[in-house]
Amino acid sequence: MTTKHMTRKATRHISQNEGLIFEKSSPGKAAWKLPPLDVPEVDTAKLLGRQEREDLGDMPEVSEIEIIRHFTRLSTWNYAIDLGMYPLGSCTMKYNPRVNEFVARVEGLANGHPYQAEKISQGALRIMQTLSDCLLEITGMDAITLQPAAGAHGELTGLLMVRAYHESKGNARKKILIPDSAHGTNPATAATVGYAVENLKSNDRGMVDVAALAAQMNEDVAALMVTNPNTLGVFEQEIHKIADLMHDKGGLLYMDGANMNALVAKTRPGDFGVDVMHLNLHKTFSTPHGGGGPGSGPVAVKKILAPFLPTPVVITKPDGTLGFEYNRPQSVGRVRAFYGNFGMFIRALAYIFANGPDGLRQTTEDAVLNANYIRKGLESVYDLPYSTPSMHEVVFSDKVQSKKGVKTMDLAKRLIDYGFHPYTTAFPLIVAGALMIEPTESEPKEELDLFIEAMKSIAEEVEEDPQFVLDAPHNTRISRLDETAAARKPVLRWKP
Amino acid sequence: MRYLPKSPADRAAMLEAIGIRSVDELFSPIPAEYRLARDLAVPRQMAESEIVDWFKQRGKENGEGYTSFLGAGAYFHYRPVVIDALVQRGEFLTSYTPYQAEFAQGTLQAIFEFQTMISELTGMDLANASMYDGSTGAAEAVMMAVRITGRDSAVIARNVHPEYREVINTYATHQEIPLKTVSFTDSGQINLKDLEKAVGDDTACVLIQSPNFFGTIEDVEAIADIAHKRGALLIVSIAEAVSLGIVEPPRSADIVAMEAQSFGVPLGFGGPYCGVLATKEKFVRQMPGRLAGQTVDKNGKRGFVLTLATREQHIRREKATSNICTNQALVALMVNIFMTVYGKVGLRELAKQNLAKTAYAADQFSKHAQVLFAGAPRFNEFVVRTSEDPYAINSRLLGHKIVGGLPLKKFYPELGHAALWCCTELTTRSMIDTAVGLVAESERSVRSMKDAEPEEVAR
Numbered sequence: 001m002t003t004k005h006m007t008r009k010a011t012r013h014i015s016q017n018e019g020l021i022f023e024k025s026s027p028g029k030a031a032w033k034l035p036p037l038d039v040p041e042v043d044t045a046k047l048l049g050r051q052e053r054e055d056l057g058d059m060p061e062v063s064e065i066e067i068i069r070h071f072t073r074l075s076t077w078n079y080a081i082d083l084g085m086y087p088l089g090s091c092t093m094k095y096n097p098r099v100n101e102f103v104a105r106v107e108g109l110a111n112g113h114p115y116q117a118e119k120i121s122q123g124a125l126r127i128m129q130t131l132s133d134c135l136l137e138i139t140g141m142d143a144i145t146l147q148p149a150a151g152a153h154g155e156l157t158g159l160l161m162v163r164a165y166h167e168s169k170g171n172a173r174k175k176i177l178i179p180d181s182a183h184g185t186n187p188a189t190a191a192t193v194g195y196a197v198e199n200l201k202s203n204d205r206g207m208v209d210v211a212a213l214a215a216q217m218n219e220d221v222a223a224l225m226v227t228n229p230n231t232l233g234v235f236e237q238e239i240h241k242i243a244d245l246m247h248d249k250g251g252l253l254y255m256d257g258a259n260m261n262a263l264v265a266k267t268r269p270g271d272f273g274v275d276v277m278h279l280n281l282h283k284t285f286s287t288p289h290g291g292g293g294p295g296s297g298p299v300a301v302k303k304i305l306a307p308f309l310p311t312p313v314v315i316t317k318p319d320g321t322l323g324f325e326y327n328r329p330q331s332v333g334r335v336r337a338f339y340g341n342f343g344m345f346i347r348a349l350a351y352i353f354a355n356g357p358d359g360l361r362q363t364t365e366d367a368v369l370n371a372n373y374i375r376k377g378l379e380s381v382y383d384l385p386y387s388t389p390s391m392h393e394v395v396f397s398d399k400v401q402s403k404k405g406v407k408t409m410d411l412a413k414r415l416i417d418y419g420f421h422p423y424t425t426a427f428p429l430i431v432a433g434a435l436m437i438e439p440t441e442s443e444p445k446e447e448l449d450l451f452i453e454a455m456k457s458i459a460e461e462v463e464e465d466p467q468f469v470l471d472a473p474h475n476t477r478i479s480r481l482d483e484t485a486a487a488r489k490p491v492l493r494w495k496p
Numbered sequence: 497m498r499y500l501p502k503s504p505a506d507r508a509a510m511l512e513a514i515g516i517r518s519v520d521e522l523f524s525p526i527p528a529e530y531r532l533a534r535d536l537a538v539p540r541q542m543a544e545s546e547i548v549d550w551f552k553q554r555g556k557e558n559g560e561g562y563t564s565f566l567g568a569g570a571y572f573h574y575r576p577v578v579i580d581a582l583v584q585r586g587e588f589l590t591s592y593t594p595y596q597a598e599f600a601q602g603t604l605q606a607i608f609e610f611q612t613m614i615s616e617l618t619g620m621d622l623a624n625a626s627m628y629d630g631s632t633g634a635a636e637a638v639m640m641a642v643r644i645t646g647r648d649s650a651v652i653a654r655n656v657h658p659e660y661r662e663v664i665n666t667y668a669t670h671q672e673i674p675l676k677t678v679s680f681t682d683s684g685q686i687n688l689k690d691l692e693k694a695v696g697d698d699t700a701c702v703l704i705q706s707p708n709f710f711g712t713i714e715d716v717e718a719i720a721d722i723a724h725k726r727g728a729l730l731i732v733s734i735a736e737a738v739s740l741g742i743v744e745p746p747r748s749a750d751i752v753a754m755e756a757q758s759f760g761v762p763l764g765f766g767g768p769y770c771g772v773l774a775t776k777e778k779f780v781r782q783m784p785g786r787l788a789g790q791t792v793d794k795n796g797k798r799g800f801v802l803t804l805a806t807r808e809q810h811i812r813r814e815k816a817t818s819n820i821c822t823n824q825a826l827v828a829l830m831v832n833i834f835m836t837v838y839g840k841v842g843l844r845e846l847a848k849q850n851l852a853k854t855a856y857a858a859d860q861f862s863k864h865a866q867v868l869f870a871g872a873p874r875f876n877e878f879v880v881r882t883s884e885d886p887y888a889i890n891s892r893l894l895g896h897k898i899v900g901g902l903p904l905k906k907f908y909p910e911l912g913h914a915a916l917w918c919c920t921e922l923t924t925r926s927m928i929d930t931a932v933g934l935v936a937e938s939e940r941s942v943r944s945m946k947d948a949e950p951e952e953v954a955r
Contacts, residue, residue, distance in 0.1 A: 021609050021836055032842035034575070034849055044742060047851060048873045051713050053744045057616045059840035067836055068579055073874045074602035075587035078594075082586030095499050096590050099544050105580070105762075108555030113566045114766030114903050116559050117894065123558030127551075134538045149628035149767070150822035152809070163670065188809035188819035192857040194670035197814045235525040252831045255666070265536050268521055272530045282822065290583075291603035292593035292786065293626065294768035310666075322685035333666035337569060337659040338766025339784035346551065353550065356541025366500055366507075373524055389525050398540025401902045416599050426814035427810075444501035445510060476598040478793040483597075486791035486803040490780065492622040493612040 005457045009084065009356040009450045010419025015477050018073040022494050025060040031067050059496055077477060078291070079421045085447045087374075088184065089393045089424035089436025090367075092261045092283035094367075097354060100286065100347035109346060114338040117322045124342065125322035128314050131349045132298075135279060138360070139257075140270025141300035145309045147340040151258060152299025154278025155189040155225070157310060160222045160332040161276060161301060162252050163193055164308040168330065169250070176254075179208055181232060185257060186225045195222060202430055206232040206386035210241055217249050223276075227256040228269070231428040231436070232386055233371060233393035235262070243273025252276060252305075261286040261440065262368060262392035265361035276301045281341075285348035286359035296344035310335050325418055366441035367392045370448060374437055377452035381459045385431050398433035402460065404466040408433045411458055413480065414472035418454035497541070501839035558765070563927050565597075567877045567918025568709070568764060569630065569657050569735045571758045573846075574922055576837045579830050582707045588829060593786070593822075597801040602799035603825065607788035610832040610945040617835070618734070618752040619745035621776035624785035626828040627820065630755025631660040634703060635667035636732045636784050636818055637753040640773070641674055641701035641783045643817070644750075649674040650701050651694045651728070652721040653686040655708040656908040657735055662836060664703070673700070684712035684869030684879070691722055699728040703753075706732055706746060707739050709907075710916065711854075711877025712869050720748035730807045737831075738920075739875040741838075741847030751775045760834025761827055781807060784818030841846030846921060853919040857928045861917070864936035877918045879904065879911065882935060883942040885917035889935060898931055 044052050062070075070109050079086070086093035104110065107400060112124050132144045148154040159176065166172045176190040179200045187197040200216060203209040217224075224246055229235045236242065246253045255269050255277035261284045263269070269277050281287045281296035289295075311331045312324035321329065324339075355363060375384070375394040383399035398408040412422030412435075424436035439448060461469050473479065502510075511519065523531065542550070564572060583589065587602060594607075607625045614623035620840060627633035638650050650668065654677050655842030661677075668675055676694045681687045686704055695702060702723040706714035716732060724728040732746035735760040746752060757769040775783055781804065789803035809816040838846055858867050858878045868879040880901060882889060890900040901915035908914070919928065 018605075018606070018614075021751070022612065025839070029841060030839070031578075031837045032839070032846075033614060034842075034845055034921065037849055037852055039852050039928075042848070042852045042855045043846060044851060047855060048713070048743065051744050051873050053740070053742055053844070056741065057844055058615060059616055059843065060660055060836055061839045061841060062836065064837070067833065068582070069587075070836075071582045071833060072585065074605055075582075075585045076600040077605075078591045079585040079599040079601075080587045082609070083592035086590075088592055091592060093590075093592060099547055101584060101589070102763075103548060103551035106551050106555035108558035108560030110762040110764055111552065111572070112558045112765040113558075113564055113572070113763050113899065114570050115566050115568055116562070116564065116899050117890065119782045120557075120559040120562060120894065120899070121765070124552035127554055128555070149632065150820075152819045152821045153632070156819060160666065160670070184809040184811070184813045184816070185821050186817050187499070187814035188816040189813070191814040191816075192667075192819050194672065204916045206693050209516060210693050213754065237527065240527065240530070263526075265532060267526045267530045267532055269866065271611035272527075288826065289592045289822075291588055291591050291829065292825030293605075293823040294628075294825070294827055295822035296768075301793075308783075333669075334662040335666055335768065336657060336663060336767075337629055337657065339884075340766070341768040342765040343768050350547050350551065353539055353542040353547045353647060354499065354544070355497060357538055359500075359541050360536060360538070362497050362500060365522075366502060367508055369514075369519055370524045371512050376514045386556075389522070391522075391525070411598070413598065416596065421599060422596050441500055445506040445744070473598050477601060478598055478797050478799045479795060481597050481793050481799045481801050482791045483801050483803065486789040486801050487806075490787070491790040492608075492787055492803075493615045494608065494670070494782070 005461055007418040007454055012475060015076060016073045018070060020494050021060045022058060022071055024062050024066055027061055029061045029063050031062060031064040061425050084419060084440060085443050085451055086421045087423045087437045088474060089438040089440050090258050092438060092440055094286055094440040095442040096286055096288040097351060102349045103337040103350050107451060116325045122322055125314055127345055127349060129322055130344050134352050135298055135300060138264055139277060139300045140268030142303045143306035143309060144298055144300045146298045146345055147310045147336050148297035148299055149336055149341050150293065150295035151278055151297045152185040152189060153335060154299045155185055156192055157299045157335050158254055158278055159189055159193040160278045161255065161305045161308040164332050165305055166222050174220045177216060177221055177224040179226060181230050181430045182225060182227060183231060183258065205388045206234045207236050208242055210238050214245055217245055217251060219249055221251045223252040225254045225256060226340045227258055229259045229262045229391040233387045233390045234386065235391050239272045239315045253355060258283060262364065265357060266364050274356045276305055280292045281348040286351040287344045287347040294341050294344060296341040308332050322378050354493055363441045370439040370441060373448055374439055374452060378455050381456050382435065392438060393438035395431055396435040397431050398435065401462045403431055404462050405467050406462045406469050408435050410470050415454060416473040417475045418452055420454060427476045512803065521799050521869060521871045527835060533771055534728055549937040562897050562899050565901050565917045565931060566899055568768055568902045568916055570763050571736055571920060572922055573738060573758050574919050575760050575762065575847060578834045578837065582833055583826055583829050588826065594802060597799065604788050606829055606832055608790060608800050610828050611660065611788060612806055614772050615766060615837045617740045618754065618774040620752050622780060623772055623774035623775040624783055625770030626955050627773055627785055628824060629769040629771040630733060630735050631663040632845050633662050633753040633773055635664045636771055637731045637751045638664055638668065638673065638701060638783050639671060640751060640784065641731060644779055645729060645769040647698050647700040650703060651676045651678060651699055653678050653704045655680045655686060655710055656703060656705040656733060660733060667807035677871040683871035684710040685714050685872050686719060688718060695726045695728055697726060699726060701731050702731060703730040703731040705735060710879050711874045713743055713875060715864040736875060738847050738850055741843035742851060752911060756831040759831040761830050768824055768827050770824045770831050776944055781819060784820055787822060806915055849921040852900045853923050854878065857919045860928060861930040862936065864932065864939050874901055874922060877916055879916055881914045882938060884938045885913050887940050893931065893934055896930060
């Protein structure tokens with residue numbers, strides 16, 4: 001690396017090596033100690049007979065300090081929001097406030113059993129109800145379920161309600177329209193609910209082609225699943241026309257709320273014609289991604305869909321206390337045991353409390369400001385396939401750099417050397433070689449400037465020495481991994 | 497707003513760089529009539545201290561300070577403190593799905609170790625990186641069996657967790673998978689004769705739970721024989737993971753759908769928990785969910801990547817094995833650390849304590865009330881039938897700050913005044929004795945009322 005392209009954000013650092021935990025194991029080491037048994041010992045053979053397990057195989061035997069070092073060392077090999085900007089498009093990698101973690105561990109909440117009597121569950125019920133009220137106000141919808149465990153699970157729940165609604169009218173209908181810019185979970189969900197998927201082409205501005213929609217919309221279509229702003233970061237400006245087109249033919253408008261971070265406190269889906277939508281508490285409402293989960297995917301609906309919500313729902317009882325209502329004959333049923341990822345409800349509500357109405361609005365404004373600042377900073381260097389105004393994220397393409405044989409994934413890998421997590425690569429599918437960048441509101445100007453500088457520097461490197469970029473990352477513990485070999489002969493567990 | 501890292505001067509400079517005067521211009525794509533011109537009606541901005549107070553208050557209203565005999569799919573086990581110390585490291589807590597492997601080796605290696613330990617404990621060849629929970633995992637396992645066998649119906653034991661069955665039912669309805677339910681015997685175990693009759697040539701799978709909802713351990717081998725004889729797969733759901741420390745794992749199953757909450761995950765009023773699927777190697781390409789696999793980098797150095805992604809929605813869209821994307825990664829890390837702490841010897845000792853506490857409690861209860869399903873081995877739950885309605889007994893127990901067993905009337909009305917009780921290593925002898933004493937008192941007062949009845953009639 002030439003000094004010219006030295007990054008200001010990151011520098012080299014000692015990284016500890018660490019094997020698999022099984023390689024540290026040896027008989028007699030232990031990290032546990034049980035208290036003395038206060039009841040008589042049992043004869044396990046007598047109690048369990050041939051069901052008794054004698055041996056736990058290759059489970060590890062290690063001490064506590066080894067466990068602490070093992071996982072701490074592993075953790076240092078990860079990038080994280082806590083280390084810097086994490087510009088994954090449509091993933092909304094915003095700051096995860098620590099007070100959220102603290103209050104989620106309050107004793108009565110962390111140790112509450114889902115089946116304890118309602119009388120001693122009023123705290124949890126109040127959290128669920130308060131969060132529900134806030135989310136309904138934010139979305140402009142009428143009723144909500146918090147049960148779905150993640151966004152895709154919310155989509156499933158939403159489409160189950162769409163189906164139940166149409167069935168109640170005598171015809172479940174056959175298909176779901178999905179724009180070609182949609183996230184992969186949308187078509188996968190439609191298939192799970194037994195609907196055929198029909199693709200809807202985007203227009204040259206990256207939006208739903210309203211004329212095409214009018215042509216494709218008929219009484220076989222149960223719903224349109226639209227993400228707004230869509231995965232290009234573009235607000236569907238004709239969303240009300242889209243809603244009218246759907247409603248005129250008896251169809252419903254589903255909104256994937258993955259990009260709700262662009263809208264909170266500025267506009268409400270319920271006001272612009274959406275019938276059913278999910279939210280991702282792990283995106284918009286700051287609950288941590290935790291290396292891939294847990295999420296939480298509440299689904300908010302208009303009145304017409306309320307009878308179909310999963311059971312149970314939280315209600316206020318005649319005596320003023322809160323409780324669960326199970327008797328809902330038109331419900332789609334349960335989508336998960338118990339009530340959903342309750343721990344995420346606590347965190348999301350703590351986030352809403354910390355913000356208030358003014359903070360939520362400023363958050364949205366900053367998220368959109370940050371994306372547009374990056375757009376301005378990089379549009380002279382990277383191809384911008386759609387010049388339509390950006391909301392919370394911006395999508396470039398590798399059109400210029402690919403002439404030198406450098407693709408979006410290569411640019412992304414080089415970005416790692418500069419101390420940034422890559423943006424989302426190769427998505428949305430309607431942009432060949434997409435670079436999808438969502439900074440969120442959590443980035444100070446300084447971090448954005450460093451990012452722009454890094455991206456510009458990489459573009460220069462592509463011109464000067466494309467092979468150097470193709471070989472990236474150079475500064476990580478390991479270089480690019482052989483994914484083909486991993487898939488051809490899968491090694492999915494350690495063996496002695 | 498304390499989470500926002502910009503001064504007014506920063507914002508002004510950025511607007512200038514973009515070439516606009518006001519941030520409002522950036523929202524002009526939203527049609528004017530849909531722009532919100534007012535404050536949202538949500539609570540005002542609160543200080544951190546206020547937020548902490550508000551949630552502490554909610555905790556006090558939520559059973560704080562009660563001891564509990566509830567299980568039924570959510571178990572109160574001790575959580576070693578290293579779990580929270582480690583999962584709160586920002587590099588685990590605030591990282592994304594490890595798609596960029598070079599920058600996420602920590603998460604990937606942890607998943608690989610998790611998959612290894614789950615495989616080892618369940619007796620399966622391999623396991624995935626997690627599912628939402630035990631209930632959705634069981635539903636996904638049924639759909640997986642349908643794909644593998646090309647058959648379209650499923651047979652489910654009635655002693656599988658009732659809420660798991662509800663979830664399976666929700667998923668199955670629109671996949672057009674007919675479900676048959678098989679009852680249980682006096683031992684609480686699945687009725688093998690009925691099972692034999694229910695399994696046919698169109699059966700994709702038999703789904704059982706062991707230990708089942710009543711805490712009774714099933715004869716997995718015998719059930720597997722019945723399923724396999726007709727070409728159906730056997731799915732075993734495990735809701736109480738600690739049982740794997742001392743109960744023989746379901747090695748003859750084809751898919752294990754597990755809820756791993758017992759391994760270091762807080763009760764948390766029902767979630768987030770940690771579902772996992774484990775299966776035989778030959779079925780891996782039909783398994784939903786993320787998988788970490790071992791490979792090498794350009795220099796031959798060992799590393800880990802997410803693999804077999806062609807099963808997943810982001811590649812296959814409507815042809816994917818499942819629509820699952822986000823899973824329960826951080827919760828799986830809790831499970832992983834728990835399994836590492838207890839390990840080969842500790843897990844067995846822990847399970848043994850659960851067994852001993854439960855044996856003692858069941859024995860004590862049986863002196864005063866009827867303990868059902870005594871004919872089969874059990875792990876850490878048992879069903880007690882009382883003369884009085886368990887709801888009434890439980891509300892008296894609440895007065896002693898004890899949460900009694902789960903009344904079963906809602907799910908199994910035919911069992912009468914029955915409740916499902918659970919003991920773990922955290923249940924103390926004195927707590928058991930107190931609860932037993934109160935149940936005994938209830939039995940005595942019902943008996944004395946009965947004895948008094950003829951007299952009253954005579955009078």
